Amino acid sequence: MTDHDIARGAIRLLKDGKRELFRELIGELKPYDIAVLFKGMPNKHRPLFLEFLTLEEVTWLLRHLSKEEQLHVIRTMDPKRATEILDMMKNDDLAFLLSGLPEDEINELIVEMKHEEMKILQRLMGYPEKTAGRVMTTRYIWIHKSYSIDKAIKKLKHFANIAEYLNYLYVIDDEKKLVGVVSYRDLLLAEPNALIADFMTKKVVDVNVLTPQEEVAKIIGRYDFVSLPVTEDDGTLAGIVTIDDVLDIVVQEANQDIEMLLASGKEIDFKTSAFTAARRRLPWLILLLFIGLISGGIIERFEATLEAVVALAFFMPMIAGMTGNTGTQSLAVVVRGLVTEDLDFKKTVKLLWREFLVGILIGLTCAVVIAIVAFAWRGSLTLGLVVGSSLLATLIIGTLAGTIIPLILYKFKADPAIASGPLITTVNDILSLLIYFGIATMFISKLM
Numbered sequence: 393m394t395d396h397d398i399a400r401g402a403i404r405l406l407k408d409g410k411r412e413l414f415r416e417l418i419g420e421l422k423p424y425d426i427a428v429l430f431k432g433m434p435n436k437h438r439p440l441f442l443e444f445l446t447l448e449e450v451t452w453l454l455r456h457l458s459k460e461e462q463l464h465v466i467r468t469m470d471p472k473r474a475t476e477i478l479d480m481m482k483n484d485d486l487a488f489l490l491s492g493l494p495e496d497e498i499n500e501l502i503v504e505m506k507h508e509e510m511k512i513l514q515r516l517m518g519y520p521e522k523t524a525g526r527v528m529t530t531r532y533i534w535i536h537k538s539y540s541i542d543k544a545i546k547k548l549k550h551f552a553n554i555a556e557y558l559n560y561l562y563v564i565d566d567e568k569k570l571v572g573v574v575s576y577r578d579l580l581l582a583e584p585n586a587l588i589a590d591f592m593t594k595k596v597v598d599v600n601v602l603t604p605q606e607e608v609a610k611i612i613g614r615y616d617f618v619s620l621p622v623t624e625d626d627g628t629l630a631g632i633v634t635i636d637d638v639l640d641i642v643v644q645e646a647n648q649d650i651e652m653l654l655a656s657g658k659e660i661d662f663k664t665s666a667f668t669a670a671r672r673r674l675p676w677l678i679l680l681l682f683i684g685l686i687s688g689g690i691i692e693r694f695e696a697t698l699e700a701v702v703a704l705a706f707f708m709p710m711i712a713g714m715t716g717n718t719g720t721q722s723l724a725v726v727v728r729g730l731v732t733e734d735l736d737f738k739k740t741v742k743l744l745w746r747e748f749l750v751g752i753l754i755g756l757t758c759a760v761v762i763a764i765v766a767f768a769w770r771g772s773l774t775l776g777l778v779v780g781s782s783l784l785a786t787l788i789i790g791t792l793a794g795t796i797i798p799l800i801l802y803k804f805k806a807d808p809a810i811a812s813g814p815l816i817t818t819v820n821d822i823l824s825l826l827i828y829f830g831i832a833t834m835f836i837s838k839l840m
Contacts, residue, residue, distance in 0.1 A: 399432055406440050414444050423449070427456035442469060451480045462489055466501065475504040483509070484527050484637060487516040491526075524608050525601030527641065528622040528631030531555055534562045535588055537571055542584040544574070557619050557634055563592045569627040570598060598623050601630050609638045610734070686822050687712075694829035697836055703770055704832055707779050708825070710762070714783060715790035715824035716817030718754060722747055722794030723816050730802055744795060751791030755784035774838045782831050786824040793820055 398417065405414040418426060426445070430453060433441055442450055442465065454462045454477070466474050466489075478486060478501065490498050490513075502510050512530050519525030533555045535544045544561060552558060561579070563572035572592030582591050598621040599608055612620050618635045697704065726743070763780030767773055794816050 399429060402429060403437055406437050411444050423452035424456050427453050447476055447480060450477055459489060479506050479509050482529055483512050483516055484529050486513055487526055491521060519601055522605045524599045524603040524622045524633055527605050527637050528633050530631045532632045534564050534629060537563050537565055537589045539588045541579055541582045541586045544588055545579055559618050562621050562629055563588055564629050568629060570596060570621055570623050570629045572596060605641045608633050609641045612638045687825055690825045697829055697833045703775060711782055711786055711828045712821045712824050715786040715820040718787050719790040719794035719816040719820045722791050723798055726795055726798045747791050747795040751788035755787035758787060759784040774835055778832050778835055782828040785827050789823055790820045
């Protein structure tokens, strides 16, 4: 049965109110497939669609919806059922869902939640956004260092339905400080009467509750963990960050970087209306428009040079375009590299030197090619040298600008992706025109 057939069948069963047949139809679907089916459903059928799902299915469905879609579902559901859904959601997912909402609406949504779940949620939301404390979950299994292997296994079985991951058990002392970790494999291989303290790994990699989420993602990727413990300043175990949370972080950060690289600032996807997409793009583009007027001022300043040697105008778009292109390439390399690398002074110098050499190699190659073209076209060796040397200089500067600007932003704790492609291109246009006409003016007598 195709997706289209399933969708048509689901709508027909919803119209006829045949709950049992509807349950049979979606019984074999994965949560993601149910979410796709729900998003493709006409709005008038969605409330009944949700009603026919179990609480667990709705909870999983929400994980595959956008934040706006999740809020819409919660707001339109029966309040009692919505509260039960909120109780079942992962604490970190719920904290992300409610972040940014007015306080009165948050209180209205969580007022009927279980007291324990509400306290955990309020604690998570007390941490700054995009930190380990905000994205961690408290649904994990801890064991005391004095436990025997048998006692630890019994606790593992008892809380198996609550914990999100059973790969590791985190070991604490009397003060609830993290002192070790035991894998599920260790438990299976150990003797039942052996003590956890004798088997646990004491050297534990952990992060503080205030560690930026990007750093958490790097650490999990670096060590191939499926979860990472999060501790308070005094070493007490606060929660864990799981691999699925890291995937969400990576996707979220990548989307934000793409939005800034494209100078749109906000999310634009296939469903975004033309008006909304234009409104989100316009602020940056208007700013760049006024910055671009500087280019016009430069051309006006060198109007005499341009009038004396009209052939210079032929190479203007190429000079500006190539400089912007190489700057954008360097920007993309730096932004991508900062996601996986911990930058220090040595690495920064090495990167700058590498990009400087890249600029020279690219510049020399392109300069020779364009100098030959200019000489062959106009029969002027001087014109070829002017265009070639200008392209060499601008490509080197463009490459360095695309590298240095995001590194400076990174140094000052700003997202390097804010040095968007259009911004780098516009800045490099201005620099390239200054260099091009500056060199041309120096040799104006020979060009004429």
